[in-house]
Amino acid sequence: MTSELLYMIAGLGLFSIGLSGVLIAGHVMRKILALNVMGVGIFMFLIALARKSESVFDPVPHAMVLTGIVIAVAGTALALNLMVRIHNIDETELERTRQESAKPEKIEL
């Protein structure tokens, strides 16, 4: 068993932990964190996959991971921002809008 294989299995394990977190977690924040754990697992898997021998490595997965990290950060920032915005919605305002939209309207055909 080579060390790359160990890292790949560990990456798959992280992916599974993140996946179950996304499915089980109740809080949105936990779901976002679990998504990040999932992503880290995939990055780890790809980096381990890229290693061919002691000094030879495949640069394409490395470039993919580099791209992926930035996209993951951007996605997390967007998700967190949406989360905070949803939290900041004024609930009484929302309730009033809901009641207004629930009023029966005349529908013209």
Next chain:
Amino acid sequence: MFKKLDTDYAGAAVDKNASRLSVSILVAGLLVLLVTALLGYDAHDVGLEPLVTQSIELSGVTNPVTAVLLNFRAYDTLLEIAVLLIVVIAVLPIDDRRTAFFRRVAETKHDLVLSALQRWIAPALVIFAGYLLWAGAYQPGGAFQAGALLAGACVLLFQGGTYRINYTSSIARLLLVIGLIIFVAVGLALIWVEGSLLTYPLESSSILILLIEACATISIAIALASLYSSLFDTAFPAVNMGKNESIT
């Protein structure tokens, strides 16, 4: 904090333990499946490594990762910078166009450690980012690493609480888009010169890559720092309100 975003708090409709158990079993099954697939797969001889090594002289840089990012698969990087910009556009507020790049916020408590860090670490970070950008041509480094370091310097500045970068000012907007603009402009110019998008001519490829990387570094740094600061501003809007006086 953020209690109402918790679906458990709002009253989960299903049996929690049953759903946990079934999810655990399913994910464990998936993991076993993936590991068996991995053990039966020999990835040693597949990959694009020989191809990259073969054509590294044509790329204008000697670091294979940078060659893949900025030359062989430059489309990916172009689209990545576009994705980052789209996220920033989605997150940043749209007002406040006519403000200064820097602003001074109301004087907060003086923090000795933070101000020392700002004085000593932030300039070093800027220099180190420049080094990483330059080193990316022949060893690990490049636009993303340098951009992340610069963004760290911006966050350090933000933490001090005295000066803030106004990410909605027109200078910041220009810096945010300059990476994508230069990337697209170089790509389009190369259609005219070479006949296809982002195919660098052999003699000027390294300088073009450096130009794109330098502009991308600035855009990435400002984008990441603005994401951080807008998240802070959305979560704690009260901190930022009130006595703001613009400088410069």
